[in-house]
Amino acid sequence: MSGTSEGSTPAAGLDRSAVTERDSHAATCAESLEGADPPAYRSVFTAAPLAMAVVDREGQVVDANQALGELLGGDGASLVGRVAADLLDLASDARTWHAYREVLRGRQAKLRCTRRLKHPDGRALWAQVTVTPLDEGGPGVLLSVADVSDRRDLQARLRHLQMHDPVTRLPNRTLFFERVSAALEAESYEQSGTGRIGLCYLDLDGFKAVNDTLGHRVGDRLLATVAERLTECAKEAGQNRPSEPLVARLGGDEFALLVEDSTGTEQLADLAESVLKALQAPFDLAGQRMNVSASIGVVERHAAGTTATALMQAADTTLYWAKVDGKDRWTLFDPERNAHLMTSQALASTLRPAIERGEFRLEYQPLVGMSDGRLRGVEALVRWDHPRFGSLPPNRFVALAEEDGSIVPLGRWILATACRQARAWQLDRPDEPPLFVSVNVAVRQVWDSDLVADVAEILAETGLPPHLLQLELTESAVMGSAGRPLQALQALSDMGVHIAIDDFGTGYSNLAYLSRLPVSVLKLDGSFVRGFQYEGTGAAPNPADEVVVEAMIDLAHRLGLTVTAECVETAAQANRLRSIGCDTGQGWLYSRAVSPDRISELRAAGPDRAAPVGAPQNP
Template sequence: MSGTPDGQGLAPRTTPPSITQRHTALGIEGPGAPLADYRAAFQAARLAMAVVNRDGLVLDANPALGALLGTDPARLADRSAADLAGLREDPAQWAAYLAVLRGERPRMRCTRPLPPVAGAPRWAEISVERTADGRGVLLCLTDVTERADLQARLRHLEMHDPVTRLPNRSLFFERLAGALEQAGRARGGARIGLCYLDLDGFKAVNDTLGHRVGDRLLGAVAGRLTECAAPGGHLVARLGGDEFALLVEDSRGTDQLCELAERVLAALQRPFDLGGQRMSLSASIGLVERPAAETHATWLMQAADTTLYWAKADGRARWTLFDPERNAHRMTRQALSSTLRPALERGEFVLDYQPLVGLVDGVVHGVEALVRWQHPQFGRLSPNRFISLAEENGAIVPLGRWVLEAACRQGRRWQLAHPANPLVVSVNVAVRQVWDSDLVADVAAILARTGLPPRLLQLELTESAVMGSAGRPLEALQQLSDMGVAIAIDDFGTGYSNLAYLSRLPVSTLKLDGSFVRGFRAGEQPNPADQTIVEALVELAHRLGLTVTAECVESAEQADRLARIGCDTGQGWFYSRPVSADRVSALVGGYAPAPAVGSG
């Protein structure tokens, strides 16, 4: 008998062997072989079966197999069993089948599609097992179409959202992983895009109109998203709640993604009519578009989620494209925020000091303590890089306590070294330190430990924090003032500027914001209105018994004009940049550059 397992090179027989000859070839007829019993069982079996030789050709097929395949079983003789069962379609199944034919494995089992009947798909479970004597194999096919249909229906329910009928989160990630895997195998320039959107204010719909209306709205949104995605065949999925995603496989670039986002925004902004109830809706969309081979599902979703947050933060009802630089900045902020407290424990913070100089006499009267972070990765960081983070996560309380104690300890050293010229140490205090800690107790304990007299400590709070103080903050400020600690309003003129509070607060100093001082540039005539405001503020402060410090003094001309207006002290690069404590010591008892004071 000629033939090969792959079905190539078969020659038609002029005289096909008889059933007896086929059985004899397989060793199932001879002394003691119950041929009649075998034939009866084989022919009557409801299980579709075929006897296959070692070349992979059908020797005999029973009526059940003929019925399953829709043909006379006699016409199946000498046909390739692999072709009948579709085993060539899957490389793994084909390899396993050949291994059974060669005797390298005893059996194999798989599920394969059958030729459809009246357009309806069918499935069969196929088993191939060698006969006891090893001369051939027995091929069995079981119709499992009903079971496959049930599994398909169950999978559809498992992979689709019951409210919108869209693919759910599981199916979305399955498709996303498949797209990335296929792109990785192709090793080409394939790109992938993702629109990640969230409905603006959807919670209010559920809260006011009920979840039933909310579900109907989600269904209507799903319909419009599907219409927007249909021309490109993009996958639309509901990821949960009011979050949806549109997956753009084989993306043509950011322009295509942005155009899709514009269509989505326009579609969702059209009023929805839900049973006669009209409502408007908007969405925020995060867009990410990348080479598929250079990304993975986790990163893509993280980037999309971050970009969606940007879209909401930027005002909602818009799309925002992923920006690597903006993301790097966000990651840096996150890294700094998470390491603030450990950095304090590791002693990574240091203090610099900037002198506060008399504008008339040029004497250094005090210093402002400014915290710096000696970060092991990002280098020396100024306060604007981490103070807002510390206020957000609460680390400002232990950090502020450390700054206060370090500054007071240094102030005490200066007092002991220069008793004739003691310096006032000014320390910034955040509002959260007043609310989240007992600031009065902290200050009292630190002054007691360090030995610094209260009169040599000044606490600075921003104008927006002080103006409007009531209850606990006001009580704390009053207790600190009663203790002998000076209170200064920092950046005065940039906040509420509610002058009525000045007569009620225990404030001793106003620090004019640098925006006023920058107008007094050398060689330039200051804005008359600005100069009038500064003069009025200085006169008002003096009438209330307050001193005035001008920030950001950068030239002798500025210092001279501020002195003529009546400012008491100045602070800025004209006198000194923030420096270490040992360099401040050299200025104590000496004089900083003094401006010339005169008329005109």
Template structure:
């Protein structure tokens, strides 16, 4: 019937028809009291240390496990700030995130903290703070704090990290740990105001073992590994002996037979060089390894500089470069990083990387220095001297780039360009001055041009192309390149001579000086090295060297008896010219007559005597 009720409305928590014994008891907030008692009992008995924390960060209810962990009655923890008990205030990031969890703006905080157990032993704990669900309003902001002992897990992780960061052969820190420590040392440089006790400098001894490969190859890798371990021990001893000064030395094996000693608070260059000396002395003592008495040494690159403004990459590049210098200088030594030498190396690298394209870009030019008859001081010929008009470094003399070109083989292409350009210019002078005796052109030829290219074919092609008579071409080779020539080089020289080209020995008197070779080689000209000519000077107050004059006179007489002509280089004064003329030199070359000049200036000198100076 409408408007009538089927029975009384049941009270909250009571099912219709339920017996009184089945009525669930609830607290004033509606929570099942029996369930709450069960939860609290489980909370108190839990082995995991826990605490309920209110929105102000105070402990509301700790469990027994937390009290046992901290060595106190759990009831005494009520009301205390949880962050202080588990070290959340020592880290600004963790403190901020903890506050956000309390405010309900962050869902969870998890971090690791080093705590002390009640029995005094240290432990690593994983701290977790998370909201306790969505309780009624008067419980808003309460969070559950748990403290899990993860010491075993942490110890395992540290052991694995140690294995990953250390060399199994020497037990030294490996490359990974070395660079980690290096980065930390550079990041922790002291402030510039001078208030810190640290020096603010960093040092590195970077070394490898001279002779180690021979040990590995002859005695096997097992003996080699034992030697490396013995080397590591001596390096560690040296580092520890020096460590009392500043501390912070790290000895590491970077790979193979390469080691490093990092001094992350160097007191200066003197400390690093003394450390390098002690290492060198220690490693030069024989090693007794697996029944063998082994002698090795080390090459050491030493770098010391301010930590500020230094990167790990820059420091290691400097160390690697300096180690290379030590090995290039003779091994079994230490070498200190030299900024000036490094700048020269960097310039050399820059030149090397741009040398080959520069030939294609036409960045080279030729200047010409007159070769003057000593008897009448008339220009007989010119020597072609190449210059590099570098877009960054300006006009460069041959000494700056020719050695690089010889090393990387670019000299073949560059030499071919020089030869073609010089022959073309000599032919042009001849055509422009038909009434004057033609000038011969002298061109320098590198050893690699003789050995690595078909020089005979190149010369024949260029002479045919330019129309220059072979008798007007003189090719200059150094004495060390010509003396002792046999096989293909000798055949090349002979073929060029048969073609009518003159062969000159440059810088004669400074190489092998085996005069017996002169009778066997197709040589036409000897160019006396300038070191002999400089001994003839009176004008600068120095007394001329009688020995130099005697040697030059003997060489001139010998050359003439063999049918050779003689050119004196580096003639700078009229006194030198007079004495060389009296001795019998045929031609002279030097600043007395002219420096190397542009081709237009040579055109003005054809058929005339060059002005002195």
């Protein structure tokens, strides 16, 4: 490559008059240099171990010492008259070339750059080039060149150590993120390729047990062997493609395979399948034969608009899904599932403030007597009027509230609001049998608060008789109760509060234990009721469900308990439940969950209106 001065042609293309002018100028520069104590100048310049040359303002070498000649594979005299930019590759990039010309013109004080040069013997060397002006008004610039190949090699080795994992010798997290960032840059996908990027992010299932039982040395050998198998998978995946996936160890037992210019989710799915298959073969380590599986999160998308952080967040989330879904599998990133997760996180972070802001309200679903169709009670169901997501049912946030403990203040508010409303209904129609209110209680409310004291205080404040309050707990929670929870349930029962087991038939179903619990009501899970005959569907009833329901109702009655059937949707179901002795029912046949005013209307209407038969409605 030739270096050029602004407004001139490369030296190799100069005409005869230009060469004559150049030689004349070079001679003048030489005379000027030799006029300033020539013996001292020549002695220092020639003997200096640093490779140097004097370059005129046109970029031509006026003088060069022997060290520079040897560095470039010749002698100093042979370099005189050559274009310095050509010798040292100073014109190979625009920035360096511009800076070099500015120094030649006296507009810039100094230039220092590193160039990769090719020696005539074929070897490559790295040279640090420094260009500085001579004395003001002097003939040109002084160019010095230092061979920094050894330093560069050392730096390269150090960087390799810094960027690679010592156990597996794979690229480490730092190098992996460098490659991801480079792949996501606009230049990487605008010039060529598919413009897509894929990632398989995996960790080993149960690796901690290997370290704990067999020691870290065996664990490291296992990681190294896993790395070898992953590398083989990458090589196979890279056949007949421009490049093979990058395999990296991100830390611990976490690995990643980066696919640049991916062709779609099918390619990533095939890679994930090959990884799982490669890890299925047993590992023989230090006389130990073991089997290892992995969970893999797979992400594949357009590179445009994606960041390394977003890509890794998606991969980490998907890896978590693979773990939750059962391990030893790969899971593809699902935007809808991720959006639901993000919504859940947003809800969890605003639960407590929402309680303080009063964003919750209660609706009530009727509990109807099966024998006469009269409204006997209601179940209080909480709704969250979220300012962003609208009205949310309890299954969208109750589990989150249980996780972070906000179920305690929320549960206290629900209990107080429901009891206050039940008392209002009682006072509104004092001559009629009062309605009881059923409130769901989470086990954490029993553990993290004094539920007995809360109930007693709320009943005293609202004036609601204890027998008009029913507390519902899930079967698994009640059946597993011991110690404090069981004591609390007993104290509440002694107070006169009714205890109901919700979703009965889906948990432990420990009937012997049931007889010793302070329970007064069983609520049959809706899955049993759905097995009954549906009107107009032509579907036959499930005899097994009917036998089980009839047996549970008979057992409950023998234990002195009443039974409520959930999810009653058709008259046929209601008739069958009535015939086998079910006490109360709730479901779309009667009403969805409605406002307190609507409950008052249903109550005033009597049994004919309290049990309307119609199309199911969403709860």
